[in-house]
Amino acid sequence: MTPPGDASGLIGTAEAHAKINLRLRVFARDATGFHGVETLLARTSLTDTVSLSVAEPGVTSSGVSLSVDGPLAGGVPDGPDNLCWRAAELFFDRVFGRRTRPSVCIRLTKRIPMGGGLGGGSTDAGATLRLLADRWPRLDERELVELAGELGSDIPFALIGVPMALGWERGRRLLPLRPPRPRPALLVFSPIHILTPEAYRWLGRTDADPGAASILPGPVRLADWASLERLIRNDLQAPVLEHHPELSSILERLRACDPAAAAMTGSGSALFAVFRDAEARARARHRLTDSGSAGDPNLVDVQLPV
Structure with missing residues (x-):
């Protein structure tokens, strides 16, 4: 992240990291109607880039403007529906209220696909909040995390900027x-776009206590891949794969490449596989794309957690 503010009007630039859910347990709904979850989040080396600059006053009524570019910019909203825009508006509402607020331009370079369960929009919003908080340090860390939680469940993790965390x-x-040593991994993308509420609806009813939690190893063992591999699980995976058998087929091919672990992340549709070394990943990539056909999966090399 660049230091906030310079003579050119640049407030700062941050890399916004895609995440995967190494573990996602889903419990019963709580009193607010939301499912309780327990998740183990890991940050990957795949990033979007968020840059903030001072804009001319009155650029919009909210003081926010947004431009989107990059290889995966297609279909990404560049207005109030974008989480970066909403994060900036919420931050300004909380910090400035009805007082005159600054005007900022957000430039978003997209490399993380939408609708894949990789938290692309969330990590962009988290980076936006961090840049704004560095420039206008009016909220403490607890207030910032609460603000992030109002926008979305993955945004607090993106905001705090750590390689790995347990979340509830x-x-x-x-x-x-404390993360284990980063390992080479493959992210597998498909054109299937799955809405998170849809995935939870497919999961159906669960009788588990909304406050329930697993008995997990201590932090020292969680920094060891041998322990982490045994914990990998996603309660949304089975219902999503049932509705999209083509994803199930890709996951079977991925697991046939002998990864240390392979699963779906979040509500899908992205899949991931973690390998013990770069050579194993290279062999898997070759095996998965050996046909050279249009049906081969779209693969991206990453490291995780970073």
Whole structure:
């Protein structure tokens, strides 16, 4: 992240990292109607880039403007529906209220696909909040995390900027963890776009206590891949794969490449596989794309957690 503010009007630039859910347990709905979750979040080396600059006063009624570019910019909203825009508006509402607020331009370079369960919009919003908070340090860390939680369950993790964390209560309770050594991994993308509410609806009813939690190893063991591999689980995976058998087929091909672990992240449709070394990943990539056909999966090399 660049230091906030310079003579050119640049407030700062941040890399916004895609995440995967190494573990996602889904429990019963709580009194607010939201499912309780327990998740183990890991940051990957795949990033979007968020840059903030001072804009001319009155650029919009909210003081926010947004431009989107990059290889995956297609279909990404560049107005109030974008989480970066909403994060800036909420921050200004909380910090400035009815007083005159600054005007900022957000430039978003997209490399993380939408609708893949990789938290692309969330990590962009988290980076936006961090840049704004560095420039206008009016909120303490607890207030910032609460603000992030109002926008979305993955945004607090993106905001705090750690490689790995356990999360509960829609992401507002986070326990940063000492990460294991980064490993090579593959992210597997498909054109299937899955809405998160849809995936939860397919999951159906669960009788588990909304406050329930697993008995997990201590932080020292969670920094060891041998322990992490045994914990990988996603309660949304089975219902999503049932509705999209083509994803199930890709996951079977991925697992046939002998990864240390392979699963779906979030509500999908992205899949991931973690390998013990770069050579194993290279062999898997070759095997998965050996046909050279249009049906081969779209693969991206990453490291995680970073």
